[in-house]
Amino acid sequence: MNRPRPSHGVLDPLLRLLFPALMLLLLNGCSSIGYYNQLAGGQLQLLRGRTPVAQVAADPSRDPTLRAHLLQSQQARSFASQHLHLPDNRSYRLYVDIGRPYVVWNVFATPEFSLSPQTHCFPIAGCVAYRGYYSQGAARGEAALQKQQGMDVAIGGVEAYSTLGWFDDPIISSMMQWGDERLATLIFHELAHQRFYVKDDTEFNESYATFVEQEGTRQWRTYRALPPLNNTELRQRDQFTQLVLDTRKRLEQLYALPLPAEQMRQRKVQEFERMRRDYRQLRDSQWAGSTRYDAWINAPLNNARLLPFGLYDQWVPAFAELFKQVNGDWLAFFLAVEKLGRLPADQRKAALIKLPDAFAGQPVAAPVQ
Incomplete structure (x- = not known):
């Protein structure tokens, strides 16, 4: 599957x-x-x-x-x-x-x-x-x-x-x-x-490792003189992930309402049915009928099944910008990641939010010390 x-x-x-x-x-x-x-x-x-x-x-x-x-x-x-x-x-x-x-x-x-x-x-x-x-x-x-x-x-x-x-x-x-x-x-x-890990910050850890995975794979293919990856599968994965994240956002808004339990339960079911309808429309209109996520979407759905989504990708653009800042120098990149990781959690999150836009159009910075 x-x-x-x-x-x-x-x-x-x-x-x-x-x-x-x-x-x-x-x-x-x-x-x-x-x-x-x-x-x-x-x-x-x-x-x-x-x-x-x-x-x-x-x-x-x-x-x-x-x-x-x-x-x-x-x-x-x-x-x-x-x-x-x-x-x-x-x-x-x-x-x-x-x-x-x-x-x-x-x-x-x-x-x-x-x-x-x-x-x-x-x-x-x-x-x-x-x-x-x-x-x-x-x-x-x-x-x-x-x-x-x-x-x-x-x-x-x-x-x-x-x-x-x-x-x-x-x-x-x-x-x-x-x-x-x-x-x-x-x-x-x-x-x-193994190189770096921050206690109690799954989004940071997984986004950082996912960036290393993606950039490492790109360089690994270049090293072997292979062409760039076909991005169709990655695009579909990202679109599916966004579909789930949108559903999570709507559910969070729903759960904040002062509704009776039975009414809340009915509207929860409706949100999951909406996600299935949106998925089928996306699949049929943009994916040429690809069924790679059919088994997942057609299985019983609940809050817990949505938890893993977004953990691996949230801050990938921030780490990509950080890598660009240091001219693609891996050692300087890891030093910069460690510097971010040592910040208090709220400051670390604020720095990650600002990163993708903070250096747009500016010269590449020197390695972070």
Whole structure:
């Protein structure tokens, strides 16, 4: 099934503090010990199953397609460190076969008449808008409990994630369904998280990593003397994302009204039906009938299913402007990103809002110190 966007990255804060946090929670008598136990067990399984990519690629008993795919991934991995100045470590130079389509399943939950996610906060990593499970059954169990409490709930499978450098993250078999270039972009994205990460600011972190992914991919194609990407798929993705964001905005306005619950419920359903109608019109009038998002839009819709949209793209134009300011110098760019990341949250957001317009028509600035 075509998904609105390949899932990745968002689980990393949990695993970044996995082992120290687990000990802290045990000492504090936390009631969620079972949840942390499954996180620790799932991560340990990945660590134990890792094999160097070079060893897998040299093994004639392995599937030839897998071997070729892994060898291609290592060219992108070397490019990431040598040309994009991303961390040079063992991450994505290892491989693990997990025997399932997703490495984790994330459970998102919101109140029935709110788009504010149920957050889960952790020492060091901060708060995230989901809980991750290595077992699909456990994720479904958590979702059922949330539904019993009247919450809107969604489960999303995740093919890959980063531990932000705490461990040497492997290429996972769940990533092998992607083509060579999509795997390369994932490596660029996740290594960007390893290079820099801001606690409690998902939009900043994901937009920054998405810019590194996009610009890194452009340079990777140029390095291999390939033509620019066909932007049709990206344009459709952006249009679909905007469609969802427009629906979210209308729902937020709806939920702010002092309406009786039943009337609110009816109007909520109407908004989701409007989104489906708008999607079909967009698909048929501009996409030549492409059905890549049909399965998603025709599945049951609720607040929780809308949560992931916008997290990956909101500040990409700001980071693109920042990259332009420093003449495309990756080291200067990362210094500038770190400077932004050290600002208080409100100042950081204000700076990002101003960035795309602040330097329009002006000479390129010197690197930010």
